[in-house]
Amino acid sequence: MSDTALGLLKQWQQYLAERPLPTADPRPDLHMDHALWQALLSRAHGGAIHGAGPDNLFWALQGLRCCGASLVWIDKHLYLKRGQMSQAEYDQARERYLMPHAQTLKELVETVEEGAKGKHV
Numbered sequence: 001m002s003d004t005a006l007g008l009l010k011q012w013q014q015y016l017a018e019r020p021l022p023t024a025d026p027r028p029d030l031h032m033d034h035a036l037w038q039a040l041l042s043r044a045h046g047g048a049i050h051g052a053g054p055d056n057l058f059w060a061l062q063g064l065r066c067c068g069a070s071l072v073w074i075d076k077h078l079y080l081k082r083g084q085m086s087q088a089e090y091d092q093a094r095e096r097y098l099m100p101h102a103q104t105l106k107e108l109v110e111t112v113e114e115g116a117k118g119k120h121v
Contacts, residue, residue: 022058026066036071036078039112057104060097064090071112078109078116 001009023045025037044058068083069090080098082090098105 022062026062027068030068030070033071036112036116037065039115040071040108041065043108043111057098057101060093060101061105063097064093071109076113078113080109 023038023042025034025041027037028034030037041058041061044061064080064083064085067085069085070081070083071078072081085093
């Protein structure tokens with residue numbers, strides 16, 4: 001392998017080692033539910049929810065989180081809240097991107113709830 005190729009390979013490996021994982025919470029500044037989002041995104045990414053395009057549940061969740069969506073505890077269950085989107089924008093995104101995956105999303109949130117039991121206030 002040439003010196004140029006070795007140099008490029010080394011740069012690529014460094015880039016891969018330093019970049020955030022796709023499952024990292026894109027809004028760590030939103031502290032209250034940061035760990036819950038890490039868990040939800042990890043489960044969504046690792047599940048059978050792969051596929052290209054914006055209709056993929058993982059990317060939909062990540063996009064909503066970028067817009068400030070939050071996970072809140074209400075009566076011992078987690079619910080997704082709209083964040084910084086208008087109600088109309090959230091309703092449209094929910095219908096288009098989340099509702100086709102409603103059952104899968106419900107199951108994912110339930111696994112996050114189970115893992116977080118006893119850890120929330």
